[in-house]
Amino acid sequence: xxxxxxxxxxxARLLWGLLIVNIPMFVILSANEIVAVRNFAFQRELxxxxxxxxxxxxxxxxxxxxxxxxxxxxILSFATTQHQIKEVSILDINSTVIASTDPTLVGRTHxxxxxxxxxxxxxxxxxxxxxxRGRMMDGRIPRFLQMNYSFEKAYGDISSTLVWEIGxxxxxxxxxxxxxxxxxxxxxxxLIELRDVxxxxxxxxxxxxxxxxxxxxxxGQLAAAFNNMASRLEVLTASMQQEIHRATAELTSSNKFLNxxxxxxxxxxxxxxxxxxxxxxxxxxxxxxxxxxxTSIIGFAKTLxxxxxxxxxxxxxxxxxxxxxxxxxxLVEEYLDISKIESGTISLQRKPVNIATLICSxxxxxxxxxRKGFIVDLPPSMPDIMADGAKVVSVLxxxxxxxxxxxxxxxxxxxxxxLKDDGIAVSVRDFGxxxxxxxxxxxxxxxxxxxxxxxxxxxxxxxxxAIAKGIIEAHNGKIWCESLQGKGTMFSFFLPLQSxxxxxxxxxxxxxxx
Amino acid sequence: MDGHIxxxxxxxxxxxxxxxxxxxxxxxxxxxxxxxxxxxxxxxQHIPELVILDVMMPxxxxxxxxxxxxxxxxxxxxxxMLTAKDTARDKIIGKNILKADEYLTxxxxxxELLATVHRLLxxxxx
Ligand SMILES: Nc1ncnc2c1ncn2[C@@H]1O[C@H](COP(=O)(O)OP(=O)(O)OP(=O)(O)O)[C@@H](O)[C@H]1O
Ligand SMILES: [Mg+2]
Numbered sequence: 001x002x003x004x005x006x007x008x009x010x011x012a013r014l015l016w017g018l019l020i021v022n023i024p025m026f027v028i029l030s031a032n033e034i035v036a037v038r039n040f041a042f043q044r045e046l047x048x049x050x051x052x053x054x055x056x057x058x059x060x061x062x063x064x065x066x067x068x069x070x071x072x073x074x075i076l077s078f079a080t081t082q083h084q085i086k087e088v089s090i091l092d093i094n095s096t097v098i099a100s101t102d103p104t105l106v107g108r109t110h111x112x113x114x115x116x117x118x119x120x121x122x123x124x125x126x127x128x129x130x131x132x133r134g135r136m137m138d139g140r141i142p143r144f145l146q147m148n149y150s151f152e153k154a155y156g157d158i159s160s161t162l163v164w165e166i167g168x169x170x171x172x173x174x175x176x177x178x179x180x181x182x183x184x185x186x187x188x189x190x191l192i193e194l195r196d197v198x199x200x201x202x203x204x205x206x207x208x209x210x211x212x213x214x215x216x217x218x219x220g221q222l223a224a225a226f227n228n229m230a231s232r233l234e235v236l237t238a239s240m241q242q243e244i245h246r247a248t249a250e251l252t253s254s255n256k257f258l259n260x261x262x263x264x265x266x267x268x269x270x271x272x273x274x275x276x277x278x279x280x281x282x283x284x285x286x287x288x289x290x291x292x293x294x295t296s297i298i299g300f301a302k303t304l305x306x307x308x309x310x311x312x313x314x315x316x317x318x319x320x321x322x323x324x325x326x327x328x329x330x331l332v333e334e335y336l337d338i339s340k341i342e343s344g345t346i347s348l349q350r351k352p353v354n355i356a357t358l359i360c361s362x363x364x365x366x367x368x369x370x371r372k373g374f375i376v377d378l379p380p381s382m383p384d385i386m387a388d389g390a391k392v393v394s395v396l397x398x399x400x401x402x403x404x405x406x407x408x409x410x411x412x413x414x415x416x417x418x419l420k421d422d423g424i425a426v427s428v429r430d431f432g433x434x435x436x437x438x439x440x441x442x443x444x445x446x447x448x449x450x451x452x453x454x455x456x457x458x459x460x461x462x463x464x465x466a467i468a469k470g471i472i473e474a475h476n477g478k479i480w481c482e483s484l485q486g487k488g489t490m491f492s493f494f495l496p497l498q499s500x501x502x503x504x505x506x507x508x509x510x511x512x513x514x
Numbered sequence: 515m516d517g518h519i520x521x522x523x524x525x526x527x528x529x530x531x532x533x534x535x536x537x538x539x540x541x542x543x544x545x546x547x548x549x550x551x552x553x554x555x556x557x558x559q560h561i562p563e564l565v566i567l568d569v570m571m572p573x574x575x576x577x578x579x580x581x582x583x584x585x586x587x588x589x590x591x592x593x594x595m596l597t598a599k600d601t602a603r604d605k606i607i608g609k610n611i612l613k614a615d616e617y618l619t620x621x622x623x624x625x626e627l628l629a630t631v632h633r634l635l636x637x638x639x640x
Contacts, residue, residue, distance in 0.1 A: 291619075
C-alpha cells in the first residue's frame, strides 16, 4: 500500500478497516450463494427435462407403434419449439440416428457417441436419453430418444443472480460505511469538543466546559476529569492574574518613584556640573585677573627698591602700583558682589535717592578726559526713588565703562532718564560696533566677555553686567539690552518707584546656591 | 650681558614696562610687543635670542606664537613662557608639547626671571 494507515485520520482508519474486513467476507458469501443458485438452477432444469423427456418418449413410442412416421416428425419438430430443447434425435442401439430435428445427423452415429442415461452437461447443454419402443424403421430398431437441452437459461439465471448479488453487496458495503462514518462522527464529537476547548484553554480562556460530563462511560469520565481540570486552572490563573496585576502595579509605582528620584538626581547632578564649570571658570578667571595686577604691583615695588630710577619713572611706577592696586580691590569687590548676589545675601541700604544725583556721581568716577564724551539727557524733575544709591551708581558706572571700552572710536555716549507711570528708566547708549543678536542674551552671564578681540584687549572680568543685573533685580527692577550691529548698543534699566513693600514679600534673588 | 637682543610679549602694558625696565638695567637690548602678530613680526625682523611670552592674549595667544617660533627657528630662539596659567595641564602643554625652555607663573619674582634669562643666554653663547 502506497499510504500508511498511521498517517490517516481516525475516521478514515476505521472505514479502511471495515472495508478490508468486509470485502473478502462479501466475496466469500457471494461465491457461496452463486454455487447454491447454480445448483438450484441445474436441478430445476433437470427436473423440467425429465418430465418433458418422459412425455416426449411416450408420445414418440405411441407414434412409432402406430408406425406413423409423419407424427414422429411432427412430435420432434414440435419439441424443438418447447423450452430450451435444441435437438431431439431417435437412436438405435448403436447410437445411429434414425430420425432427428437436425437432418444432417440422420443415418450417422450421434456425435455424443453413446446414449446418455442420465443428464450430462456438455458445454452449454444437457444431454439426456429416454428409452422408447417401436417397430423397425428404415431397417433400424429405435431404442432411445436423445434430447439436447440448452443450458443457456440456467446460465442466464446464474449471471443475473450474480449481478444482483454484486449490486446488493455493494449497496450493503456502502450502507455499512455510511453508518460507520456516522457513528464514528458521533464517537468523535466529544473528542472534537475536547480539542476545541483545549485550544481555547491554550489561548487563556478557561471559561468553557465540555458536554457529557454526566455520562457513565469512558468519554463521560474523561469529560468530567477535563472539566474539573479546567475549573482548577481557571481559579489558578485568576489568582495568578491578580498576583501579576498587583506586582505590576507595585513595579510601576516603584518605577515611577525611581524615575522621579533619578530625574531629581540628574537635575542636581546637572546643577552640580554647571556649578563645577562655573567654579573652574571662576578659578581660572580669578587667577588670571588677580595675578596680572599683582604682578605689576609686586614687580614695580621691587623695581623701585632695587633699580636706580629717575624721579619721573618713580612717579610713573608708583602710579601704576596705585592703579593696579585699585583694579585689584575693585576686582575683589566684584567677586564679593557676585558671590553675595548668587548666595542671595545682597543687602540694600535703601534711602530716597534722586536719579540725577546718581548719574552725576557715576560720571564723576571717570577721569576728566573720558568724561567729555558723555551727553546726559534728563527730564526737568525726577521723583526720588527708594534705592541703594551706591549700588545703583556702580551699575551706572559699569554701563558707562562698557560703553567707553566697547564702542571703539566713537566717543559719544548718551545717558537718558525717563519718567514712567510706576518708576524710572535710565539708558546708556553708545555708537560702537554693537553686539551680535545671538550674543545679546549672554552679556548678562557671569564671565561672559564675547569673542571680539577688540573687546578682549580691554581689562575686564565679565562680571560687571551680571552684577548689574543682580543689583537691579534686587530692587525689583529690570535690566535689558538693545543693540544693532554696527549701529551701537543701548543698555537700559527700570527701577520701580515703590519697590520697598514688594521686595520684603519676595525671597532673595538667586537663593538656589546656599 | 650686553648686546643680547630679547623680545618681551605681553598684552598688559604695565607688565611689559616692568619687564622692559628691568631687562634694560641688565644691559640687554629689549624689544616689546603687545600682541602675537606684532611679536612674530619683530622676531622676523630682529631674530632675538630670547622671547619672554605671555600666554593669555587676545587674537593670537602665546601658545600659537611659541609654536610658530619653534616651527621656524627650532631651538635657536629661547622661549620663556610667562603666564597666570599655573595648572599642571598648562605646564605640560608649555614645556612638553610646545617645547618652551622655561615656564614661569605670574606673579613672578623679577630676580628669578632675570636669572633664568641669564642662564638661557649664557648657555646659548657657551
Ligand atoms: N556697550 C557695549 N558694546 C558692545 N559690547 C558690550 C557692551 N557692553 C558690554 N559688552 C559686552 O559684554 C561683555 C560683558 O560685559 P561686562 O560688563 O559684564 O564685563 P566686562 O566689561 O568685560 O568686565 P567687567 O567685569 O570689568 O565689567 C563685554 O565683555 C562685552 O563683550
Ligand atoms: Mg564691564
